[in-house]
Amino acid sequence: MSDEKRAEKDILSRITELIGEEKALREQSEHRLTPDERSRMRSVATELDQCWDLLRQRRAQGEYGEEAPEARVRPASEVEGYWQ
Template sequence: MNAASSAAGENDAILDNINTLVAEERALRERSTEHLGLGADEQARLRSVEVQLDQCWDLLRQRRAKSEFGENPDEAAVRPPDEVEGYQG
């Protein structure tokens, strides 16, 4: 396996994780609207899922940017929640 296909495989794994988290987020949001809110544990889990999604998207963007500019995408790293959550869109 060459470096490009290895990087693509890692990106696919990140995307799979994103898809899993999105499904969980949707389920929690649906449960919220169906039951007029979420319990404290579910609210905490929803917040955790949102943060993890932001971290995954950030990591994927880092990897793609490094690949685009000829750098090693494996040097990309998950950033801390406070850093990722502090981005202005």
């Protein structure tokens, strides 16, 4: 497996882990979450956004013949400002 494919697989694995954690937190019901759990929920959502952004960057660069290693994790302030 190439380094690029391995890196993409690692990103997808992290996304899967974060989705699982987010789901577990949501199942506890937000009304019963502690302040620390609510904070963690926000952190998980931010990290998920960053992972998806990184994956999109890598795929777009690959599609246009650019080197995927140039993709980088963007700051939360940048990723969180995107329109959906």
